[in-house]
Amino acid sequence: MNEMTQLNRLRSEVPWPDPTELRAEEQRLLSEIAAFGASSPARPPGRTYRLPDRPVGLRGILRVNLRTSLAIGAMAAAITAIVYFAPSAPDKGSAVQVAPVAMSAVLQRAADTASERDDLAPNPGQFLAYELQVMFPVKLKEDGKEVRYLDRSLFKVWLPVEGSPLDGGVMSSEHLEPKPFPGESLPAEAKRREGGVAAPSKLTGYDIRPDHRRTDYAYLSRLPTDPAGMREHLYRDLARDPLADYTAWGNVGSMITRAYMPAAQRAALFRAAGTIPGVETVNEAEDAAGRRGVAVAMVNKFGGVRHEYIFDPTTYLYLGERVVVVDAATAGAPEGTLLTSTAQLKVEVVDHAPEVRTG
Amino acid sequence: MSETSRTRTGDRDIFPADEAEADDAFLIERSRREPEVFAGVFHRHAPEIKRYVTRRLGADAAEDVVADTFLAAFRGREGYDPSQPSARPWLYGIATNLIRRHKRVEVRQLRVLERTGVDPVTVPFTERSDERLSAGAVRRRLAAALARLPAGHRDVLLLVTWGGLTYVEAAQAMDIPVGTVRSRVNRARSKVREELGGVDPTSVSEETFHE
Numbered sequence: 001m002n003e004m005t006q007l008n009r010l011r012s013e014v015p016w017p018d019p020t021e022l023r024a025e026e027q028r029l030l031s032e033i034a035a036f037g038a039s040s041p042a043r044p045p046g047r048t049y050r051l052p053d054r055p056v057g058l059r060g061i062l063r064v065n066l067r068t069s070l071a072i073g074a075m076a077a078a079i080t081a082i083v084y085f086a087p088s089a090p091d092k093g094s095a096v097q098v099a100p101v102a103m104s105a106v107l108q109r110a111a112d113t114a115s116e117r118d119d120l121a122p123n124p125g126q127f128l129a130y131e132l133q134v135m136f137p138v139k140l141k142e143d144g145k146e147v148r149y150l151d152r153s154l155f156k157v158w159l160p161v162e163g164s165p166l167d168g169g170v171m172s173s174e175h176l177e178p179k180p181f182p183g184e185s186l187p188a189e190a191k192r193r194e195g196g197v198a199a200p201s202k203l204t205g206y207d208i209r210p211d212h213r214r215t216d217y218a219y220l221s222r223l224p225t226d227p228a229g230m231r232e233h234l235y236r237d238l239a240r241d242p243l244a245d246y247t248a249w250g251n252v253g254s255m256i257t258r259a260y261m262p263a264a265q266r267a268a269l270f271r272a273a274g275t276i277p278g279v280e281t282v283n284e285a286e287d288a289a290g291r292r293g294v295a296v297a298m299v300n301k302f303g304g305v306r307h308e309y310i311f312d313p314t315t316y317l318y319l320g321e322r323v324v325v326v327d328a329a330t331a332g333a334p335e336g337t338l339l340t341s342t343a344q345l346k347v348e349v350v351d352h353a354p355e356v357r358t359g
Numbered sequence: 360m361s362e363t364s365r366t367r368t369g370d371r372d373i374f375p376a377d378e379a380e381a382d383d384a385f386l387i388e389r390s391r392r393e394p395e396v397f398a399g400v401f402h403r404h405a406p407e408i409k410r411y412v413t414r415r416l417g418a419d420a421a422e423d424v425v426a427d428t429f430l431a432a433f434r435g436r437e438g439y440d441p442s443q444p445s446a447r448p449w450l451y452g453i454a455t456n457l458i459r460r461h462k463r464v465e466v467r468q469l470r471v472l473e474r475t476g477v478d479p480v481t482v483p484f485t486e487r488s489d490e491r492l493s494a495g496a497v498r499r500r501l502a503a504a505l506a507r508l509p510a511g512h513r514d515v516l517l518l519v520t521w522g523g524l525t526y527v528e529a530a531q532a533m534d535i536p537v538g539t540v541r542s543r544v545n546r547a548r549s550k551v552r553e554e555l556g557g558v559d560p561t562s563v564s565e566e567t568f569h570e
Contacts, residue, residue, distance in 0.1 A: 010498055
């Protein structure tokens with residue numbers, strides 16, 4: 001037995017971690033992907049919100065049903081993007097009809113609605129708090145066998161009104177009751193996870209976005225309020241190649257993803273987004289909370305998926321997000337497969353993010 | 360970028376991005392457009408990297424180092440060399456750089472093992488500690504040797520042993536010539552051998568372990 005063998009034995013009792021022991025690390029990576037990597041082509045127009053009777057003069061907690069899409073959608077997609085699964089019994093969403101013509105009408109109405117609503121008025125030093133419900137497929141190994149189920153989670157994210165998400169951004173999550181994968185039984189691990197709570201923890205990572213890609217409220221509220229100016233912003237610094245439209249669309253997404261801006265900018269953004277080639281509408285869609293609506297969508301040819309952003313069919317309020325396979329070969333999952341769905345439940349302005357555990 | 364890796368997608372089956380099928384270069388390439396795909400790189404390699412870092416630094420520091428490793432990898436994915444189908448050397452390289460920041464922790468724990476025969480790194484994992492005690496003398500001397508190695512030599516030695524990298528992979532990981540890897544390993548080996556000199560390795564009772 002030579003010294004290399006001896007050395008190989010040293011600390012060999014350190015076990016291979018199982019996935020549950022890597023959750024903290026995974027969570028941090030997914031937060032990073034969601035926060036800064038959300039350049040996925042399908043970031044649709046964000047949405048208006050309706051203020052319930054707002055207590056006049058009450059600063060602090062303004063609670064509204066805002067329905068912008070959140071980066072958590074990307075987070076869910078993060079998992080599904082590699083954990084592909086066969087389509088459930090073809091759901092309604094997979095049978096969506098695409099009607100390219102209607103797109104601008106949806107966006108137009110959304111934009112018009114946006115400018116009619118009251119705005120949140122967050123101030124530097126405060127936080128915007130987002131809450132969303134996400135469903136996404138999870139594949140894991142149980143007793144050496146691959147099993148699948150649909151994970152449902154609730155995420156809360158607090159982001160500073162001004163500055164990088166890393167400057168005080170906080171996130172927490174909670175596993176809701178999982179759903180069995182259609183045609184399969186619920187894995188024991190899925191049940192074990194139910195009710196699992198990730199206490200608020202600081203967003204960490206690297207924020208290397210150029211200054212003009214900031215998405216904090218303070219910055220977004222200074223963007224142009226006209227569609228042409230906003231469109232210019234979306235395409236700023238982009239090479240003139242076929243990817244530019246995807247990237248511009250992605251920029252829209254990151255601006256509404258865990259982000260909030262005044263109505264004037266929102267309206268401009270919706271209109272600008274509508275000028276991006278490749279946008280289409282989907283007549284029937286459902287978000288993670290089971291709310292039905294219509295969607296604006298862009299097909300990501302590179303991923304073989306269509307990202308849908310769902311609006312209330314009558315008010316065009318933003319409801320949530322879905323990712324559906326449209327090209328099996330590229331996406332690596334059968335056409336119609338629902339890869340993820342998200343519902344944004346609310347956003348509010350708060351004075352403080354929750355305390356985080358330290359260390 | 361890498362057409363070669365892209366063509367692999369053409370004949371993929373139902374679950375192509377399934378971790379076994381697409382190579383890392385493909386996943387990383389794809390993650391430039393679809394960042395979420397990068398999670399696949401994590402699922403594929405995080406367990407191995409975590410175990411490696413844990414062996415070097417213990418569970419507490421390992422969590423941070425592993426998280427930072429994948430964050431840095433994600434941020435640096437543009438720089439990934441698409442001609443390298445496996446991301447292991449790259450990830451080990453990033454992890455190694457981050458481990459360096461905890462050098463004092465690593466050495467301190469090795470010294471504790473050297474002095475007391477109790478390994479702070481493995482205590483949380485060792486329920487049947489009695490099985491391990493028989494090799495105490497060897498372990499203490501190995502710890503002594505590792506603690507005394509220059510950091511760069513320790514890195515290389517552990518990459519090729521605990522990390523299971525080839526010399527070429529270790530060279531990629533450390534961004535140094537293969538010849539340097541070879542000479543560092545050789546020197547490190549002889550130091551370890553010297554340190555073990557006083558112990559007859561064959562007298563060590565066979566432990567039950569599974570590598």
